[in-house]
Amino acid sequence: MADLNKFRYTIESCNHCGQCKWLLPGRMYGWDFASVCPIHDYYNFDAYSGQGMLNLAGEIMNGTLPHGEKLAEMLHTCTACGACDVNCKNVRDMEVLDTIYELRKDCAEAGFLPESRKKTAENVVKNHNIYGLPHEQRFSFLPEDFKDDPEADTVLFAGCSVYKHPETFLAAVKILRAGGVKFRVLKEDEWCCGASLWRMGDWEDAKELIVRNTEMFREMGIRTVITACAECFGSFRSGYPRFVETAFETKHISQVALELLRDGKLKLSKDELPVTACYHDPCMLGRLSETYIPWEGEIKSYGLHVPEKQWRRGEHGVYEPPRELLNAIPGLKLVEMPRSREESLCCGQNASDMDPDFAKHTAEERRREASASGADTIVSCCPFCREALDAQDEYKLQYLDLTELIADRLAEEVES
């Protein structure tokens, strides 16, 4: 059951300083590209921000505001990107994003979930994928002679985006095979990772799915889960420990590829790729991928947490492996956007079902930032960021998926 009282300290400690909406002054390049909260940037009302969500949570907790459809709509237009959380924690130790999650859970339990979210939940429960497509088609693109290693204790987890972008999965296969990694593919046993369920507040269905997936990994003896999808990666690391004890390690394909490159098991082509690229950090591979660490205790005066709490500040996301891989490509010049790593701006795609104009505005803002940074190419590794950032517009940027790029740049031969 949702219990906003668990977040009373955060709710009551917000002093309306507004830091959750902006980069720290020392990290700003100016007012342009300084805003970090996409909903606040678009709607321009405090209610649409981390600060506003805490106020709403307080009203609900104290019974002075009833749940309703409009509130649910506002809550779900927030992309749950966590930029407010990281930026609040730059000045205060509070749990802004976890309070937003709890508020969503409270809202869902009160019977208020926007229709599009209800539909997604139904799709996941009935078809095991977010799109509601037939489950048996999940791996229908695999060639008949596709061979994995059914005894391997490493699994390559495709994620629901495999329906739309099987080429990313096949690129990951190519990288693992080139590096001599033994892995298995779950095929009909692979169901959705559950990210959309727990992030929308449908914890009942999320728990069932997460317990099912974790139990399956345990029965199969899976010790390592590799994925090329940022959303699945963040879900396994920061979502699963909220529900179950996990006995498997999660690795992103960029981490695996970099290890293989460093060990000399992968080699990149010496052919030059003459592009100026910036790397867009997906929220669920960056700040939101830090392992969730449960904490229970007492909050004393001045916010002293007893026992000591290990805070998740977004610093330990996967930031360097994608950049190191890009820097290893001859001819590619890597430039940085002002909002990067744990301060990355969300692409907005997560709320495209709630307000397509808001999502479009946010994606355009990110492309404007990429262009202003001197890039002609945006590289990322999230299927949802791809949908937002792979667009034709005045900025004339090409979008490249990191996994596919690395697979394309593999040298034919690896020197022994």
Ligand code: SF4
């Ligand atoms: S940064 Fe934290 S304390 Fe400041 S307004 Fe935002 S949520 Fe409140």
Ligand code: SF4
């Ligand atoms: S999670 Fe993202 S969109 Fe939602 S309030 Fe925080 S910064 Fe804004």
